[in-house]
Amino acid sequence: MHRLLPLLLALLPMPLQALDLMPTTLRLPAAQGRSELWLHNPGPGHWRGQVQIWAWDQQPGAEHLQRSAQVLASPTLLDLPAGARQRVWLLPASSMPVAAEQAFRIILAPAEPTMPRYSLPLFRGEPADPAPPCLQAEVVANGSQLMLRLLNGGSAHARLSDLAYEAADGHRSLLLPGLAGYVLASRQRQWQLPPRADGYAGGRFRARLQDGAEVVLAASTTAIAASQPSGL
Known part of the structure; x- marks a missing residue:
């Protein structure tokens, strides 16, 4: 039985590798400035993937995502062994201020399909006199x-x-x-x-x-x- 135990453990499905993310909602200033996203891999596995930026819009009855170059991420490739921490900088591609709030989704796309995928909202721009949600x-x-x-x-x-x-x-x-x-x-x-x-x-x-x-x-x-x- 003791000889079979390692084999039985190897056959058991491995738990999905989850990351700790902070913060879970991101914001960029209307003009210049940057934001940071911290990732932590508590283990036991290894998480590899990339950061993708998608413009986010809502139309009647549907959510729309489109790849965007308006926000830049550094780094874009992620390699987090167990216990590792990584900071990702997010910054606008242009220093021109925006007149209205822009919405994006930060996608952490895993290199392996068995690993979890993450989607975080990012908002850029805040009017000088913002009206509350109406x-x-x-x-x-x-x-x-x-x-x-x-x-x-x-x-x-x-x-x-x-x-x-x-x-x-x-x-x-x-x-x-x-x-x-x-x-x-x-x-x-x-x-x-x-x-x-x-x-x-x-x-x-x-x-x-x-x-x-x-x-x-x-x-x-x-x-x-x-x-x-x-x-x-």
């Missing part, structure tokens, strides 16, 4: 499926957590615990909703923003059907 909620129908559509009319993104619905009688139902997602500036996003007998009429939605403040959104309904998928 969210409007609509409940729309996509066939027989009800959707929550949030429109952000502000000049900065909204990071939503602990999305809940509060019925007219005050009863609250938690829909998405933890991070629910982002609504980019001047964009919209949709979430699928569980069915309700009242069709979400007369109630309101609640969520926490990135600063910890709670936002309350009246649940207006519309008869216009959404032809796009949810974009989750």
Whole structure:
């Protein structure tokens, strides 16, 4: 039995190699400046990969990513043995200031498909007088499926957590615990909703923003059907 133990251990699936990342949301100044991302490989395996920069946009019902040269990363190739730490600098390719908030995704793409892949949001630019996220909620129908559509009319993104619905009688139902997602500036996003007998009429939605403040959104309904998928 003791002779078989090493063989049995070798046949067991190895755990996925996870990295510790800090911070998990990044920001670049509107003009000059840079940001840093720290990576730590706690082990036991080796993580190799590359840093990719993608421009991030939201259209009705979909998330769009496109490779971008507007932000530079240094280094772009990563080789982290167990216990290693690595700092990645992120800086704009141009020193020209931006007038509106830009959104990107920093992708850590592993060299081996069995290793985990990471995606971190990065925002560049902050208007001199930024308007807070200005969210409007609509409940729309996509066939027989009800959707929550949030429109952000502000000049900065909204990071939503602990999305809940509060019925007219005050009863609250938690829909998405933890991070629910982002609504980019001047964009919209949709979430699928569980069915309700009242069709979400007369109630309101609640969520926490990135600063910890709670936002309350009246649940207006519309008869216009959404032809796009949810974009989750």
